[in-house]
Amino acid sequence: MMKKTASVLAIAAIASTLMGGAIAYHPAKAMSITQKGEEKPSLLKQELPAAESEEVKLTIEDVVFLAVENNRDIKNAYLDRIVQRGDLEIAEDIFVPNLTPQFSIDSRRNAVGASNTDTRNAEISAEVSSRIPTGGELRVQWRGTGQNQETNALSGVDENSLTQNLQLSFEQPLFRGFGIDVNRASIEIARLNEANNILSLKSTIINTITNAIQRYRALLRAQEQLKIGQLALESAKRQLEITKAFVEAGRRAPVDIVEAEANVANREVDLLANENGLKAARSNLIEILDIDRNQKLVAGETPDLESPTSLEPSQLLQVALVNNPDYLRSQLRQKTAKFDLLLAEDRARSDLNLNIGYSLNSGNRIENTTDLRAGLTFSRDFGRQRQEEKQDVNRRRINLQQTQIDLQETRESLEIEVKDRIRDIEVDLRRVELARKARELSEQQFENEREKLRLGVQGTRLVDVLNSEDELVRARNRELDAIISYLDDLTRLEQTLGITLQRWNVSIDVNRS
Template sequence: MFRKTLLIFIAAHAVAVRADENHGRGQRLDLTLGKAVRMALQKNFSITAQKFDPKISRQREMASEGRFDPAFALSYSTGDSVIADTFIRGATTNAGAQFGARSIVQSDVWSTGVSGVTVWGLGYDAGFNTSALGGASNNLATNWTSEMSFSLRQPLLRGAGPEVNLADVRIARNNVTISEWTVRQQVMTVITQVINVYNDLQFAHENLAVARRSQGLAKQLLRDNIKRVEIGVKTPLDVTTAQAEVAAREAALITATRAVKDQENFLKQLITADMMLLIRTSVSIAPPPSSALTPNVVAGIRNALESRPDYQQAKLDIANRNIVVRVTKNAELPRLDLQASLSLLGLADDFGTSAQRIADRDRSSWSLGAIFSIPLGNRESRGGHGAAKLSAAQALVRLQQLEQQIIVLVDNAAGLVFTTQQLTVANREARRLAKESLAAGEARLVAGTGTTFEVLQLQKQLADAETAELRAIADYNKAVAKYRLETGTTLRVHGVKIE
C-alpha cells in the first residue's frame, strides 16, 4: 500500500511538471542583463513616449522665436462708385452732356508691406501702396497716387530690451533642457526597473530549484520511511507525516513555478513593444553579473547634485521663474515710446510717373513724437510682480528641500548596499549551518534516535536558508542599482548616451 501511495504522489508531480512545460512551450529568448537593458532602451514604451517631449518643446521654442519673424502683406482691392460729374475735379464732358449727369468711377488699390518687431522691442512697418482712380464714362481722367511709408516705435521703459522681449524664448529653451532631463530620468528609471526585475527573475528561477530540491528530499524521506515501516523500524505515522509534507512542498513548487512566469512577463513588458511576445516566448537568462560596490556617501551626494535629473530640472525651473520676475518688474514701469514716421507721396496720370515722383521726393511728410502712459495705481503690474517673486522664492525653498531629500536618499541607498552585503554573508553562513544540521538529523534518523518530523523541519530550515541567501544576493544587486539611481550615475555606469 505504501508503494502504491508513493507512485500516486510521483505521478501527480509528473503531471504538474508536464503541464508547466506545455504552458511555456514556444519561442525562447536568451538574455543577459546587458542585452535586456539594450532592448529596453530601444523598445520600452515609456521611454519611447517620453522622447516626444523634447521634440514638442523644440517646436514650442521655435514658435516663441516666431514672434520676431517679419510679416509680409500684399493686398488688392477694386470698386466702382457713381458720382455727379460736376463734383469731379478734372472731369471733361462730351459735347451735349447735360448738367447733372453722373459718371462711374473705378478705383484700384494695390498695397504691400513688411512689419515686425526686434528683440529690442523696436516695432517697424514699411509699406508701399498705389491707387488708380478713373473711369471710361464721360472721358474721366485716371489719377495715380503712390505712397511709400516707414514707421518705427521704440519702447524706452516698459517692453524695452532683449531681457524682456526674449523672455519667452529663454523660458522655452530652458523647457527644452528640462524635457531632455526628463528623458534621462525615464531612461534611468527603466534601466533600474530592468535590473530589479532581472534579478527577481533570477531569484525566481533559483528559488524554483530550491523548491524542487526540497520536494526531492521529502520524497526521498517518504521512500525511506516506507522501507523502514516494512522492516518494522518505523510506524505508519512517519509515512503519513512525510506524505503530508510532500503535498505541501508540491504546493510550494507550483507557487514557485508561477512566480517564474510572472517575473518573465514583467521583464518582457519592459524590454519589448511586441505584446504577443508575452504569450509566445519563454525567457532564459544568464546569471546577472556581480555588482561589487563600496558606496561613498560624500561622493555620491556630489554626483547626485551634478547628475540627478530632478535636481537639474528644479534649478532650471528657478531660472524660468527668475525670468518671469524680471519681466514683471519691467511691467511696473511706465510706458514711454518714441515714434517716428516718414511718408513719400507721388501723384500723376500714370503709375510710372507717380512712382518716379516718390523717388524724387516731390512730396514728403514726417513726424517724430513720444507716448507716455502709466496706469493709476498700477495694481495689476505690482500684483503680478509680487506673485512672481513669491513663486521664485517658493521654488528656491523646494530646491533646498530637494537637496535635503537627495542627501537622505543617497545615504539610505548606501546604507542599503552595506546592509544587503551583510545579509548575504549572514545568510550564506546560515545556509551552511542548516545543511550541516540536516545531515546530522538524517544521521540520527538512520541511527534510530531522530524523528521524521525533526528531519522534515530541518529540510524546511535548509530550504528557507537557501531562499534567504538567494533573496539577499538579489536584494544586494537591486540595492546597488538603487544607489546608482539615487546618485544619478546609472547612465554613466551602463555606458548609455542619450542623443
C-alpha cells in the first residue's frame, strides 16, 4: 500500500468544472467480484503538484474517478442525453390537449360626401384539440365577434352587433388507427429508445472505465519493467567491477572484461527501451483521463493478485443476462420490432371513421341556430400504395424474426464470452503460479552461478553467469506479465458481466441537464 504524500492528486482540482453530480463515485464503497486485502487509501483529496517534475501518484480508484469525470466520450454521451430526453417528452405528450387562442381587431372609415361611417371590429377565438388513447380526436372551436358602427349623417345611426359561433367535432377511427395498443405504440417505442439510450450511456462509461484501468495497469507494468531493467543494469555493473578485480588478481582472463562490458551495454539499451515504454504508457493514460499532459503520472500501487470469489459459469451467466448492455439492447430491439409490426399492420387497414359534429350560432341581432350531424367515412388504398403497405408489413415481420434470431445469437455469444473469460482467468492463475516458481528458480540459479564464479569453481564461465542473469530478467518479466494479464482478465470479466459500474460504485444521472 502506498503512503500518501503532500503533493499527490486532488481529483477536485482536475475536475472542478464537471462536479455537477452527473456521475457519483464512492471509492470507499466499491464492490468487486474479487476478494481484496486491506483497502488502499484513496488520494482524491490531495492537491496536484504545481511543478511539472513532481510525481503524481494515482491509485486505481483515482483513475476510475478521473475517467468518468473528464473523458470526452462520456461528456458527449451526456450531451446526447439532453436531446434524447426531449424526444421522449415530445413522444409522451401525444395525448396532451393543444390550445390555440387568437385575437384580432380592426377599424375602418368610409366617407360619402359629408357622411362618414366608422366601423370597428373585434374577434376572439380559441381552438382546443385532443387525441384520446382509442385513436379518436376531439376538437372544440369557439369564435366571438363584435362590431360597432357609427355614422355622422343626419340620421345619426349607431349599430352594435355581437355574435358567437361554437363548433364541436369528434372523429373516431374504427379500422385504421383504432385501439389503445396502436395509439400508445409510439409512446412505448420512445420509451424503449430511451432505455436503449441509457444502456448506450452505460456501455460508454463501462468501456471507458475498463480502458482506463487497463492503461493504468500498462503504466504499472512499464514501471515494474523499468525497475527490473534498473536492477539488471546495477547487477551488470557490479559484475563488471568484480570481473575487473578478478582480472587484476589474475584469476580471470582479460577477455572476460569485454563480455561484462557488453552485458552492461545491452542492459543500458534495454533500460532505454523500458524508459520509452514508460513514457508511452503514461501518455496513453493521460489521453483517456483528459488531464494536463505535463503531469508525471505514477501508478501508486503494486501488481498484487486478487482471488475471485466465484467462477461458476452458470451463476456468472445469469449476472450477465441481467446486466450486460449489449444483451439488454438486443432485447429492446426485439420489443421495438414488435411495435413496428403492429403499426405496419395498422397502416395496411382500410379507413372507416365515425364523424360527429355540432355547431351553434347566436347573437344579439340574429336567431340562434344549431346543427347536429353524424356520419361514417370509408376509404381504401388500391394500386401501388396498397402494395407498398403490404411490403412494409412483410418487411416488419421479417425484421421481427431477425431480431429474435439476433437475440438468441447474442445470448449464445455472451455465454461463450463468459466461459472464455473464466477460462482465461483460470489459465492466468496457473501462469502466475508457474511464472513465480520459475522466477524463484532463476534467482537461485543466478546466485549459484555467481557464487561459483566468485569461488573460482573449475569450469565456471562468466558467460554462464550472464546467461543466468538474462534468464532471471526474462523470468521476472514473465511473472509480471502473468499478473497484469490476470488482473486485466478480471476487469474484462466485469465488463462482460456488465457490473463495472457496481464494482466501482459509479452511479449515472440519466436526467443530467
